[in-house]
Amino acid sequence: MTVSDKKLREAINTLKDSGVRITPQRHAVLEYLLNSMVHPTADEIYKALEGKFPNMSVATVYNNLRVLREIGLVRELTYGDASSRFDCNTSEHYHIICDDCGKIVDFHYPTLHEVESLAEQVTGFDISHHRMEIYGKCEDCQQVETQKH
Ligand SMILES: [Zn+2]
Numbered sequence: 001m002t003v004s005d006k007k008l009r010e011a012i013n014t015l016k017d018s019g020v021r022i023t024p025q026r027h028a029v030l031e032y033l034l035n036s037m038v039h040p041t042a043d044e045i046y047k048a049l050e051g052k053f054p055n056m057s058v059a060t061v062y063n064n065l066r067v068l069r070e071i072g073l074v075r076e077l078t079y080g081d082a083s084s085r086f087d088c089n090t091s092e093h094y095h096i097i098c099d100d101c102g103k104i105v106d107f108h109y110p111t112l113h114e115v116e117s118l119a120e121q122v123t124g125f126d127i128s129h130h131r132m133e134i135y136g137k138c139e140d141c142q143q144v145e146t147q148k149h
């Protein structure tokens, strides 16, 4: 059994425990997210699955993602535009984002709790969380760049 099979089974159990109905489409969205390392948008998920589910709409994909988010299986990453990205790695981690293609890759680093406590002390805010992103050019885009020259 692969890692993502195990994760999928755990996720399905979480769905069952939450009393959420497991439709074939919901199952497929979850499976796609667990196998995808690039944090897809709802549109990308829709395009990847429409062949399998010709009657599915983007709205259905959104709806499924919302259900998965509400029970904590999926995290939504918003970037101030319409294209939210979805992450089924709900453990603490950071992201590195490609300036060229927009790909988001997980990046593990010890959570910077001290930044939060310092921010709290300095500003008096009640801190809920923080978000740090690193930007650059991914390996694929670096290669494209080299080929052009
Ligand atoms: Zn890239």
Ligand SMILES: [Zn+2]
Binding pocket: 039, 087, 089, 093, 094, 095, 105, 106
């Ligand atoms: Zn992530």
